[in-house]
Amino acid sequence: MLRSGSLQSWCSGMSDLQKTPSANTGAPPDHGRRRVLAGLGLLVATPLLSPFARARGFDDPFTLGVAAGDPLADGMVLWTRLAPQPLAADGLGGLREAVPVRWSVATDPGMAQVVQRGVATAHPRWGHSVHVEVSGLQPGRPYWYRFEALGAQSPLGCARTAPAPGSLAEARFGFVSCSHWEQGYFSAYRHLAAEQPDLVFFLGDYIYEYSIKGEAAAQVVRPHGSGDCLDLAGYRNRYALYRTDPDLQALHATAACVATWDDHEVQNDYANRWSQDPKIPTAQFLRRRAAAYQAMYEHFPLRAQHRPRGANMRLYRALDYGALARFFVLDGRQYRNEQPCILPNGWRGGHVSAADCTDIDDPSRSMLGAAQERWLHAGFARSSARWNVIAQDLLVAPLVQRDPKDGHLGHWTDGWDGYPATRERMLRAIADSKLRNPVFWGGDIHSYWVTDLKADAADPQSQTLATEFVGSSVTSNGPPSEAIVQMLPNNPHVRYFEGRQRGYVSVSLSQARMETRLQAISERSDRLATVSTLKRFVVEDGRAGAVEA
Ligand code: FE
């Protein structure tokens, strides 16, 4: 079903016959949204099936699109996963055997000037995913790439390599978090793709492992007809479902990405080997975590060094973007201690801590684990980048809030507020290393936040050490906004809060300044939602703290 498409360009000059996805999701065709994507030059392709493939009865194996990620100055990772039946019950996408996949990288969108090519194997052990680590490319320029397998051709993808070491060229980034399929359409992804960022950061809750049940089911915008993910087939099929979304496919085909996770890639509010449900033994939970981590690896353009071993997967890493920026990408879940002050019923999920919660301040507790903390602090000490961005999953700033049940004041135990000693050590390492322009990006809390991170959390007059931006959610329900607004006078380091809007964040970065736009979509239940800029903030080189522009 090749359709006539737009010849408009994206990815700094990308143009190709754009086609549409034909995912076997059982979902109704999405013609309106595809028209919008076509208008933006963002339609994702249905592969061209050869007559040979059609005669043999093959379906399109590229239903999940393509992606690129973790760019270096001379390369990147190219990704696809073969899944002619993306939601096959066994989680194998309708394939059984290993399949050879040809890949090629070109300097033009017509794929005439191919500069690299090769063959990878899509193996059932890894869900027929393909992770190609390309090297030998030129810095700071776009490349186009494509795969061929089973007589079919994948959609065209585009991604930029990182700038040359030493480069201070301006760059544009986007960051997103918390896309819940059932709670709306992914218009935020579509609009971010249209901005053609150089690099996109996924900061967690890229999938949600549960399905909405009970009374809340009436609020479901987009049912997906599947239950909770508990095993490898379940997690694979949840990622596969999300990847059939045309807006998400468009974003991945438009820009390279860097991904980390939060809790819902495994289970709400899990910590390390502990489920939030105390009835689940740790050995059982680790089996679930192994399945979830494997499926995450299978669906992102990650290097082989991140491949999981059992229930362990090293995801934290640093990436350089010329001399302009170093990105520290954190893992806030895998190594943490249990949340402090577990409730009397044993429930481990986040709650507002009571006044008598003393283990919250225990310095031996860590959110990142000792090894990741050492790595991070050493990285701060070594960085010579103009901007140092800590890309992670959660709100970092402390927040005094009121327990909705009994009204007492306390801190939310599942986030950084449950691990203040880790935060203090991190901020001290920033101060001690005189880290240049530290900026935190985060998600999880489904609302926009701009905060000052203070040298002394208890003293609002103390020095601002770092700047923080948190980027709402793509679709997920916002927090109790009114209750938070009432608490803002107790939190003077919060420069901005908005909990009622869904969207993403766009960042333009130069030597002199970081300009951040909080981008809101008009309505998550509208698959054709529009976008507008809620607020614009600037951070100047050498001066921590965002200023509204
Ligand atoms: Fe979330």
Ligand code: CA
């Ligand atoms: Ca979360």
